[in-house]
Amino acid sequence: MASPTQQLPPGWAAEWDQTHQRYLFIETATGRAQWEPPVANGVPAPAQSPSVSPPPNAPQHGKRRQYAAGQTQAYYGAADGLSAPAYGAAAPQPQVQAPTQLFTPGLAAEGQFQQQQQQQQQQQQQLMPAQPPYYGGAAATEPEYINAPGFGQQSSVTTLVDQFGQMNVAQKGLRLYTTNLLTSPPEPRELLRPLPDIVLPPNASVSPSPFANADPSYQRSTLNAIPTSNSLLSKSKIPLALVITPYRSVKEGDDPVPLVTDTVIARCRRCRTYINPYVQFIDGGNRWRCCMCSMSNEVPQLFDWDSVRNQPADRWARAELNHAVVEFVAPTEYMIRAPQPAVYIFLIDVSHAAIQSGMVATATRTILENLDRIPNEENRARVAIIAFDVSLYFFSLPPGAADSSMLVVSDIDDVFLPKPTDLLVNLTESRPALESLLGRLGDMFQDNHTIGSALGPALQAGYKMMSNIGGKIIVLSATLPTHGAGALKNREDPKILGTSKESALLQAASPFYKTFAIECSRAQISVDMFLFSSGYQDVATLACLPHYTAGQTFYYPAFNAARSEDAIKFAHEFGEILAMPIMLEAVMRVRASKNLRMSSFHGNFFVRSTDLLAMPSVPQDLSYAIEITIEDTITAPFVVFQTAILHTTCYGERRIRVITTALPTTSNLSDVFTSADQVAIATLLANKAVERTLTHKLEDARDALFNKLVEILQAYKASMTAAGASASAQLAISENLKMLPVLVLGLLKNVGVRQSAQIPPDLRAYAQALLTSLPSQLLIPYIYPNFYSLHNMPPECGTVGEHGVIMPPPLPPTSERLERHGLFLIEDGQTMFLWVGRDAVPQLVMDVFGLPSYEVLRGGKTTLPVLDNPFSQRVNAVIQKTREMRRGVYYPHLYVVKEDGEPPLRLWALSCLIQDRGDVSPSYQQFISQLRDKVNGSNY
Template identity: 30%
Template sequence: MPAVFFFLVDVSMEAVQTGVTAASCSAISQAIADLPGGPRTMVGIASYDSTIHFYNLRRFLQQPLMLIVPDVQDVYTPLHTDIIVPFIECHQTLQQLLGNIPTIFENNLIAESSLIAAMKASCLAMKPTGGKLLVFQSVLPSVGIGSFSSREAEGKTNVSSGEKEADKLLQPVDKTLKTMAIDFAEWQIRVDIFISSQTYVDIASICVVPTTTGGQVYYYYPFSALSDSAKLYNDLRWNIGRPQGSEAIMRVRCSQGLQVQEYIGNFCKRVPTDIDLPGIDSDKTIMVTFKHDNKFQEGAECAFQCALLYTTVYGQRRIRVTNLSLQCTSNLTNIFRTADLDSQFAIYLKQSANDILINPLPKVREKVTNLCINTLHSYRKYCSTVTSSAKSGQLILPEALKLLPLYTLALIKSIGLRTNGRIDDRSHWINCALTLSTALCIPLVYPRMIAIHNLASMEDGLIIPSTLPLSSEHVTNNGIYLLENGEDALIYVGNSVDVEILQNVFGVSTVGAIPSQFMLKQYDNELSKKLNDIVNEIRRQRCSYLRLRLCKKGDPSGMLFFSYLIEDKSPGGLSYVEFLVHVHRQIQAKMDL
């Protein structure tokens, strides 16, 4: 199949007034310059409010012709040709249209959104070709097929009912979207959704479509046209340009004595042995767990094979085969000595994200804690060589997993497992966790914190300085700190920062003068240059533009910053020292049985 990119833009009243429509059109206009696939690449575009607007992009027209679909209960495609056309034929026409859409709808007073109907109509247009549907959304889908009303208040009635019912709010509102998503997957259509909102949009329901089609959800809340437009563009540019494939099928095989137990990630599964991926890219991870159902001989080997059949953006059909052979051992000490902390934690994270959808949060937190305790208990019982007198007084940790309790505590205190917070934030966190690469799993829950105010004294040759523990003990009132988790970055400013540092970093002389709609600029001084170098290097490492947010002591943004300092005691959990004591006591209790 050729590379097909179809753009679907929200032009409802709120999207226009908050700048989402203009930012989306601008991002598309810039990003299409890098569309891959060569002369076979095809594009299409539609917009929507309470109706759906397709555009005829054929170049013989003086300007694109708008075709309106008013029936959002029984949607259809107004034309079978000329809606999706070769990019080389319509480049200028599409650029002109993207410049005009914000003007055409600038006085739009229609508040309703027919998002689900618009997605179905767009996919009907794409059915003959397959491809990638890129959706820009701002408000809750309120009219047409698959529409729904706000459910967030149900989980906010009171703490006790919120705790019991929260898992229901993390499930799709009904089966309509799942059925539709399976159809999209069969048509080899991948859906990516860019949500730029000011209010609740029910991500739990909407994300079913990207999850089933191998797509992705991007979330900008609360959206600011000033500070978030650059991230929206860069996210779209990377989404389009990164290494990727389409119409893929993947199968994992293993040696006798093992069997595949479960796949976790974004895909469609119609047969027991294979998973279907209408889209696959370099940022997505599929986790596979295995069940051990037979004995292995000491020194024998277990073999694993992953085969992925896919089509490149240039239309080449390829197969990628990855083989792995591991030696079997009955010596548990060898297992702990060679343990991979990042991989083990990635399993904890993804299984927890799956569990949140079906179990109450206290049960999920308890399960995560017990996984950590049982792992360390096994090491203490079967591998530790410390004398019995020393064992009773200290927590014995294997060298490779010495940070496992810290990351377990970070997971328990994460957005996904906290009792407070918005349902949409938790839904998005779950969606990210299920597809995140192993390298990004730990930063998601245990961000990187760097002191900015003393960068001028940093050694030359180091782009990113050493990081600080996530504890308020390391945050001073005269400092500036950068905290990033791979997706967002918070810049915290204390109340007593030196005037010269403020001038060098922000171009102002007082903390109060720093605008809340913060944009990082580079000034002509060493400190500002080093800060910009750090941010750019992190963006390169993470393949994410990083959404920068300013946090000040004494206001809600400062509270947000301190909520990430997971080594401190908080209303939502123990301090790191208290958690270590708890883990130690639980291990002791198990040893005494």
């Protein structure tokens, strides 16, 4: 038989496939490949029999990059089912005889590929079980809230077959289940359920990897199916936004972020998107088509080369084609200057109040104990200490010297550095002098009776010291700034608490802090605030510094180191901040597919241009929310969001972290509701509520939250439920949004937003700082606290199981579940309450507290003893697990609350039971009734 190349139409070539023992026909202009011979003048070229050996000079595809037979097959897809599933194909299907169709990459752009997909899907729907969709993350990753098994795992095939059958669709796999909120009370375990499925079209990804979509703990959307038009989104009333935690901590058992070290970074020439699992390879693999803007780009020469072994590499093993979260080592063109070292300047308040509270002694001891934990790769880290009251105290730490000398600057109106060198020093070289200083700093000022604080001048001095490098200023302040630049006055007025004027107390009192923060941002300086005042400290104003410089605020009201619990909490959190690996001099940008635009940004950063977020440092486990606008009709079957953070590691390496999420599009309103992520929506609403309290009033923020919930419920009622006499007797919402009303209620009752005339402005401002920075994993318990019954928990709770310590089943947070003889744990991620009923039996009190009876027990802040009995050990294990199971540096205090104990403490603990009625806030049932009346009272 003649070689097929002799009878091929012009523009076609044939390549022998060794695996299948047959020719693969390739159109040289487009890279399209097929097993069937092309048609020439209406007559097909003869197909070569698989049994015929190729001629010695079997024709080769005339492109510059060649693939081995296995690679070619993997790229173009197996046509006859003889081999493993192709890269870029759907998940493995059960072995059922069914016609299959060849995936030809060259056709995708012309729309013919979509026709192929539809035919394939119809055949599969008739003859094959449905394909289980995978979620937006790895099946084995840690759950979003706690280590609950089953989070992010795949649905069972049988369930999906049932869903597909009822929906009569092959792609979506989503079914709408309606819940009546009036008859379905909130169940806390609902928050542990997997996210709504992300069901992408077949062949959306070039990789079958389960990591091809970002884990929701890094990046999640409020909708897991994106409406194709803005009118459809508006009809649902659900906000569209991304919640991003780009530098999520990696715990034991987590998969590390893959690192691409060969500095081969493929980016789209037009929109600058980084290559990811959702691009298409065309032209025989020589080019790739961008998933954002469809631009055709050349594959870099060294993309398929292993620079370590100096040999060809398997393209399909590259991390950026298999993982949605990946980090690149940046080449020199990504650097304006050499990577900066980690620089820490400690501004320590040494006024009378700071010394008396024990803050200075605790802080210096913590720094001393954590010197070895400060990131100091290659001994590049640099440190300085500035003490301040109404004057500034600098410390000269000469390298190699065993001691330091103090230099006092009393002129705080024109701050200057008293010495050009030895103030900001290398941590390793000046370690002896630094240790000596930290050991005696508290003693140096122990008789200091100065009252007042020159925090502003101290900040200016720190800025002058490090402005040419950048780094982190860590402020430890125990008094209201009263001297020099940035001086503040006590504006706390109990008369305006709870009134429309209260929001003024949540706004910055002085422009100095915002202006200074923006200067710091330009100089790559981040500021962390640790605040300790027993009186008014104006947290709202001081929190401006971390807000605009991407830092963090910590607040310890009425701190007293003589109480071991206070000292332990601060030392733990401060030590974790010192040891934390941070991203330095970072900029972040989020890109999205055509017709999607980032419209507003929430979180701790400074918006440098329309969509470039400047972050002098990116601490671990800080969250950001970004709202998205649909500008025009989306025609693509799926869209892609990509977050890129260019940064310097604290170990001196310039890197780019890329996080990619692909989501299907839909023109079906029921899919929009079914795909909604209630946790991401609650996270966004928390950010928007806080922003509204600052631009409007607290009451406006509460009204906006309530009205947004009403809008969503009205939209659902109008579009998804049948009208009729029974419609007003129910309050309908999709099953996956069942917990959204109680989350909004928790937000309305949170200290940051709650209606009350009793909340000090500092506490409210700190709560707002938490609401706008906590990742979802910490934010959800903060607005919807966990409530456990310990006295009758199952016997395995508090013991170690497969996933660590087994936690008790959570109860709805309502006092209806409290029992007079019981022991309960209430916690919101920031504080824990151990509630002891007044009829608790003496044996329970003895087993847990080591005391003979309830009457002897004292309420208040405590450290629980570990006693020699199983119940004590189990209770302690549950408390310890609660402190450890979430991401973040926080170490919650534990308070013992007696049922008939101190009223303020009892009311504080009971305020966490958000389904109860408060002084002016409704119970959950009353709240649902209000919603029903509002929804049914409209024109819908």
